Amino acid sequence: MAYNDAENRMNISAGLASVATAGVLVGLKAWALWQTGALSVGASLADSAVDLLISAAGLIAILYAQKPADDDHAFGHSSAEDLAALGQALIVLGSAAAIGLAAIRRLVSASPPDLASEGMGISVMIASALITAALIWWQSRVAIRTGNKVVAADRMHYVGDLLPTLGAILALWLSHDFGWHAADSIVALIAAALMLAGAGRIGSEAWNALMDRAAPDEVVEGIAAIARDWPGVRGYHDLKTRTAGAQVFVNLHIELDGDQTLEEAHEIGAALKRAIIEAYPQADVIIHKDVWRG
Structure with a gap:
């Protein structure tokens, strides 16, 4: 099942807010770096x-994932979300490696550069933290409402940003008040480690989805429980699932009495499909009807 219009608007608003916020933060932090050298x-x-x-x-x-299914993409375009998430993970991985190496070089340097304008830098980083927190609040609302993977992954990035931002504030304060310049490199190393962990998590989830991995166990078990207890269904088999973006594709065979009418069999299958979609709104369900052999 695709997103409804309200969910589509929320997803787009979260994407636009994320781009705008990132642009503002880049400008603020670039100025702070120029002022402090931290x-x-x-x-x-x-x-x-x-x-x-x-x-x-x-x-x-x-935007691309919202395109409806067509002749070339019969199951829609939701896998674009997973491709984007995988690309995100690779970019984060490279950035974390570069930051970590720079921090190590500064730690082992015989004469590491001094920081400057720490007070101004702290002010900028506090403003950055507040802006980031506001974005996370909105992304959280959207992710809970729509289940969009891209919004959820982007939210994780910004949650991860909060600690490096707060760490930078701490490092600037320690440098300014206590002259402990090594704190700057230590905070940068911690930030790089967090970015590596986040890249691994996001990349793994995206890779699994692109490789048609089954839905989470609790989802599969929930669908099985609905089918097992549904009136008129004598049994089920070949329950298969896969994920693409926020969607869960479900393929299920149910066993029905062979002496009932085609209309009766259709009603049982249709009602079961509606029940599964009601429990898992982003499910795309295909139900096959087999004769129960006893």
Whole structure:
């Protein structure tokens, strides 16, 4: 089942908000980096720059995934969400590696550069944290309402951004008040590790979906329970599922009495299909009817 019009509008609004927020954050953090020279701010800037690319690609994927099924894509275009998520993971992976290497080089350097204008940098990073928190709030609402994978993945990026942003504030404060410049590189290393973990999680989920992995066990078990207890269904077999974007494709064989009319059999199958979709609104369900052999 595709998103309804209200869900489509919410998904697009989340995508537009993400792109706009990322653009603002890149500008703010680039200025803060120029003022302070702090690697932790640079790590946060790199993360936001990656987010801008990811958010733009995500918005394109959201718009493309909304295209209806056609002759060349009989099951729709929702896999675009998974392709976008996989691309996001690869970009984050490269960015994290670059940040981590820069942090290590600065830690082992005999004369690491001093930071400057820490107070101004702290102000910018606090503003960035507040803007990010507002975006996360809206993305959370959209992801809960629609189940869109791109919005959910983008939300995870920005949740992950909060810690590097707060870490940059901490590093600037320690440098300004206590002269502990190494905190900057340590925070950058932590940020890189978090980005690597997030890239692995997002990439794994996208890869599994593109490889037609079955829906989560709780979804499969829930569908099986509905079919098993449905009036008129004597049994079921060959329950198969796969995911694409936010959609779950379900293929199910049910066993019915052979002496009932075709209309009766159709009504049982149609009612079961409606029940599965009601329980899992993003499901696309195909039910095959077989004769029960006892």
